[in-house]
Amino acid sequence: MSTALEVAASVTDPELPMLTLADLGVLREVREDADGVVVTITPTYSGCPAMATMRDDLVHRLADAGYAARVEVSLTPAWSSDDITAHGRAALREHGLSVPGPAPQGPVTLNLLPTRRALTCPRCGSAEVSLTSEFGPTACKALYRCIDCLEPFEHIKEI
Amino acid sequence: MAHPTPDPNDDGGSVYDGLLEHHEVAGDDSQWAFGTDFEDPLAGMDTTVPDDVDAAELATYCLLLGDDALVLSQRLAEWSSNAPDLEEDIALSNIALDLLGQARLLLARAAAADPAVVPALPEGSPAPVEDALAFFRDAADFRCTRFVEGPNGDFAQTIARLLLFATVRLAAFERLGDHADPVLAAIAAKGVKELTYHRDFAGRWFLTLAQGTEESRRRLLAGLAQVWPLYPELAEAYDVGPEVDVVLDQVFAVSGVERPEAGRRVGGEHHTEALSRLLAEMQSVARAHPLGVW
Structure with a gap:
């Protein structure tokens, strides 16, 4: 029988199904108390609508494995x-997504110029890419376009 | 309720029967896309108010921060399918979503700090406390500033308001990361990362419109003039100071826009008519079905 931690760590993200919640870094803790298994997760963004699905998937998968679980934040x-x-980064790259660079540290500064990231196209490897928008189909992504192969791609934003 | 799981191979079985596969697990509603119950956005967090914090004051402050985010989120969401291009449509919707998430956490925090702020709902209502606060309070009970209430105007006016709002809120949230209430501090620290993107987005568009065409500049200046009179109310409510002026002056200077004259806080404590109209639309479904489950 799999441990509760093994089951929870294998649940995938509803929007990025190539990533487990553990790979995404939102699975914070799995512990057992008198009432069963308690899984702690953290949202990527405050308004991330996938939180409810993550919670349901965790409860569901743990129930299948014989654990009564509840999810905390x-x-x-x-x-x-x-x-x-x-x-997780390797899985993202393999699936055509651009992985985030190091998150900004220190004081928050105003940036009025287009964000410059040293990215390569996840499909053809070209470094000639252009930012389409800092906001994409989900809260955690920016949109890019490759100037060489002309394909659009998504970049997971640094936060 | 326990139903026998129908067999898809039986007469009268259907391809959807598999959806009920987990029905026998008590309380497991996971076959429904978003479950059938609500979740507490602060589930498992210690929401005890620290001894050195006044619970009622904390709740009032969280309502101000939460209501401002909720109302501006609703305004920005009005741009969905209406923005000048698809990218800006998506950007404004993303910003609205971030603010909605902040609002949800803050309203839940307010309710946990002081349950007296939550309006009474009909018996049997499944609405969680943050929904009760969002959908079942009248305009007079909202704590938001008038700065966020008015209609969007055009894209330029929306950008001018968003720049001022994100700059003030970011400065306040950076400071609130050290708040004596650890829950508010955590919500603020998380919000800083989101607001940084909002401020950059608004600042870049402010500069682009100011230095774009004669028409874009005319619209930007008109939009700024429209939102500026209520700006002192925003700055006062968030208790921000020169750190905000430094940022705004930087944007104004690069954009070649003269900072509007320091306005006097416009008198009156009441909300604008625009808030009532916004709430009438936002709250209509919840109020028509106070016992609704979806």
Whole structure:
């Protein structure tokens, strides 16, 4: 029988199904108390609508494995794109997504110029890419276009 | 309720029967896309108010921050399918979503700190406390500033308001990361990351419109003039100071826009008529079906 931690760690993100919640870095803790298994997750963004689905998927999968589970939320420390594991980054790249660079540190500065990131196209590897929008189909992504192969791609933003 | 799981191979069985596969697990509604119950956005967090914090004051402050985010989120969402291009449509919707998430956490925090702020709902209502606050309070009970209430105007006016709002809120949230209430501090620290993107987005568009065409500049200046009279109310409510002026002056200077004259806070404590109209639309479904489950 799999442990509760093994089951919880294998549940995938509803929007990025190539990533487990553990790879995304939102799975904070799995513990057992008198009432069963308690899983703690953290939202990527405050308004992330996938939280409800993550919770349901965790409860569902743990129930299938014989565990009565409930899901709690932790906001501290706030999720950072640095929390995505090396394994998760490889999976993102393999599926055509551009992985985040290091999250900004220190004081927040105003940036009036277009964001410059040293990215390569996840499809053809070209470094000639252009930012389409800092906001994409989900809260955690920016939109890019490759100037060489002309394909659009998504970049997981640094936060 | 326990129903026998129908067999899809039986007469009268259907391809959808598999959806009921987990029905026998008590309380497991996971076959429904978003479950059938609500979740507490602060589930499992210690919401005890620290001894050195006044619970009623904390709740009032969280309502101000939560209501401002809720109302501006609703305004920005009005741009969905209406923005000048698809990218800006998506950007404004993303910003609205971030603010909605902040509102949800803050209203839940207010309710946990002081349950007296939550309006009474009909018996049997499934609405969680943050929904009760969002959908079942009248305009007079909202704590938002008038700065966020008015209609969007055109895209330029929306950008001018968003720049001022994100700059003030970001400065306040950076400070609130050290608040004596750890829950508010955590919500604020998380919000800083989101607001940084909002401020950059609004600042870049402010500069682009100011230095774009004669028409874009005319519209930007008109939009700024429209939102500026209520700006002192925003700055006062968030208790921000020179750190905000430094940022705004930087944007104004690069954009070649003269900072409007320091306005006097416009008198009156009441909300604008625009808030009532916004709430009438936002709250209509919840109020028509106070016992509704979806």
